[in-house]
Amino acid sequence: MSDRADPLRSFRDRFLLPDGVIYLDGNSLGPLPRATPDRIATVIRREWGQSLVGAWNDHGWIDLARRVGDKIGRLIGADQGGTIVADSTSINIFKCLTAALTLRPDRTVILTETGNFPTDIYIAEGIARASLRVVDDPVAALDADVAVLMLTQVNYRTGAMHDIASITAAAHRAGTLVLWDLSHSAGAVPLTIGADEVDFAVGCGYKYLNGGPGAPAFLSVAASHWPDLRFPLTGWLGHADPFAFDPSFRPAAGVAGGVVGTPPILSLAALEVGVDLMLEAPIDLVREKSVALTERFLTAMEAREFRSITPADPTRRGSQVSFRHPDGYAIVLALIARGVIGDFRAPDVMRFGFAPLYVRYQDVDDAVAILDDVMRAEVWRDPRYQQRRAVT
């Protein structure tokens, strides 16, 4: 495959990418869409600055969490009206786990797998009324005590991808609800969570959705649960009539009750730009190119001294690939210094994400060439690259 023949090639120009950079970390923080600066300047100067508090009506801020939620709902194939944007992924996991436990009052176990994203596990640990089971093979561990099975579809560390439909069906056969964390999936792989009867899903706005640093997260609930849905965090914006300032709480119907406090409008507006851009790209083409990019990189790395921890079968991996190397940390820093931005996860994992909207085939080849250079000259031995920073 060549960049010239790439049907998605025009999308790269829709981002403002720094010169001389091959960005292979869009799975951590997506880059800046070209349309974002002007959109946010308008929200700030015209909507906030000129309309002041009236902007809640005049510029639709009051519906923004649902409007962007509906758009993300289309991206992930959710039941219509079942998705909102609110808070962070962590907070949304808390809401969904607690709501799931309420729907399964006679069960007390939250089940997840070893190696799931730490925050997901921390949040589950913090729920006093439930006990958490962390196992290697969660489907085999399903039993009548498990209220909810919580899994991340694409593992943040290895890039391994679960099959949502079959695991969800297995959970349902055991009477267990599912919560899928789609943080490393949304905008990268085709999703049909409505058809797959996924009970709850959450995900991140700032990775493949390119919503900007700390963009608010999404939360989706199957329509079948709306009548009995009760979220534990009951804030004014999740009220059926927020501006009545009713002294007692009546939740808004369905998933809208999962909006709690006032959403961060600037960050939410930036997320909408990223989601709108993603909706323009046919997701099947995105996936096809993602597989081709990761395949090309894996093939090149196979010939070198890096051991992949990402499944070789493309149907079993997401849009990122990872390798273990004892000097991985220093190598990643040396690559970053040369404009190839990947990241590192302790203790020894080098991680590279391939976001098809702006990563080119040529970028893969160039990244490999630069890596060869780093390894040949052992530039990663430079003391500069041995010092730990807060974030890589």
Added chain:
Amino acid sequence: MSDRADPLRSFRDRFLLPDGVIYLDGNSLGPLPRATPDRIATVIRREWGQSLVGAWNDHGWIDLARRVGDKIGRLIGADQGGTIVADSTSINIFKCLTAALTLRPDRTVILTETGNFPTDIYIAEGIARASLRVVDDPVAALDADVAVLMLTQVNYRTGAMHDIASITAAAHRAGTLVLWDLSHSAGAVPLTIGADEVDFAVGCGYKYLNGGPGAPAFLSVAASHWPDLRFPLTGWLGHADPFAFDPSFRPAAGVAGGVVGTPPILSLAALEVGVDLMLEAPIDLVREKSVALTERFLTAMEAREFRSITPADPTRRGSQVSFRHPDGYAIVLALIARGVIGDFRAPDVMRFGFAPLYVRYQDVDDAVAILDDVMRAEVWRDPRYQQRRAVT
């Protein structure tokens, strides 16, 4: 008092206010600081756009929630290092109430007063392990079952203000912890929550702090509680070592464990601009002018047909005043159409906020003159002003 002699007069120019508007709703959404658009453009184009994921280190995003928290801590006189910015006020109330219940394991009651802000009450209702008592005189209702007394210092509807020091002392005598909601106080009245031994405080970033629509909220905890502090929501950014991706949760020391997920950086950066501006204004002068502005407005309104529900004693009110009127809704809309922006709270309360950094004495006189005009001609009878909008 005249605007010419106002020691705060230069601050008005630090905001971008629309022409022809008298803005008396800064207690709902503060206006746009002049420095905000450029700051956010820099965060977007240079920090996010050019540094990409590296901005977490290179531009200090990783410490931003604590840095802005420290600044707000100075504004409210909190123990040093005890304040962070995170999530929404609603979510922070949940965190604090749950942490307070953990610190008082033998008590199960959350006590609050009738008329407290609805969200505060909704959140407390949602905490299953506690029972909520809502009473007219909470100090009189303190007993050995009350784990935590939750109050809003300045009532959102009436503007009535509590004395934090004496109520906190009374609660402590009963062995009860306090949670103060400072949403309508921070940036408007002098606060010394550290000296007053306030256990927990939360508040809003988008009212008198001028942080922008949906700016993240703050949360403050007395140093005496840090050793035993345990928050219920345990996300990766509240971990002692967030980038270790440790499979089990070890909370960061003190209040830092109250940061849960990734903060919305654009909204958080906008909040910092508002807080920096507020820190430049001596809070005693702010309070002095606030009292003079509300006094001037109350005096003018007394001679008219509006019944104030705000305490006449200036030491017992915040920076906003409210009036009941059966046609209050239409009158507020008619005023807004003439550039005097106040707001309305059901069923019949007209509310006007006086933020001393940009409201002038002349604005008070002009607002009264415009109100006279609206009442004399009965322009509020116009059908346009009778239709309910989502937000006023």
